[in-house]
Amino acid sequence: QVQLVESGGGLVQAGGSLRLSCTASGSTFSNYAMGWFRQDPGKEREFVAAISRLGVSTYYTDSVKGRFTISRGAAKNTVFLQANNLKPEDTAAYYCAARSAPPSRYYKDYDYWGQGTQVTVSS
Numbered sequence: 001q002v003q004l005v006e007s008g009g010g011l012v013q014a015g016g017s018l019r020l021s022c023t024a025s026g027s028t029f030s031n032y033a034m035g036w037f038r039q040d041p042g043k044e045r046e047f048v049a050a051i052s053r054l055g056v057s058t059y060y061t062d063s064v065k066g067r068f069t070i071s072r073g074a075a076k077n078t079v080f081l082q083a084n085n086l087k088p089e090d091t092a093a094y095y096c097a098a099r100s101a102p103p104s105r106y107y108k109d110y111d112y113w114g115q116g117t118q119v120t121v122s123s
Helices: none
Strands: 003-007 010-013 018-025 033-039 046-051 058-060 068-072 078-083 092-099 117-122
Touching (some): 018 033, 018 092, 018 117, 033 068, 033 078, 046 078, 078 092
Parallel strands (some): 010 117
Antiparallel strands (some): 003 018, 033 092, 068 078
């Protein structure tokens, strides 16, 4: 079992930055690939980024490439999403997720989820 808690969301103007954090507890963190997803009300959860168990491989959806960076913290129980040059279309609830398998872009492949953190980008 893995418990995930996100933080770092907020209200920011277009062009601004936020750093989202996801802290894990309850199991060996390095056993899990991690992903970030986002969701607007009434829409399906959308893949944003993912990172392999040891942080060697990273994956991004096209709309955030060059703006967002996913990384695993030195303490090894935290994953970050650095979001730069934010746009109004990035507005959503952001969720981190874990799976004991290679990273996936499909949200149903993930076993554990945090409660989400809201990101709102004003124009």
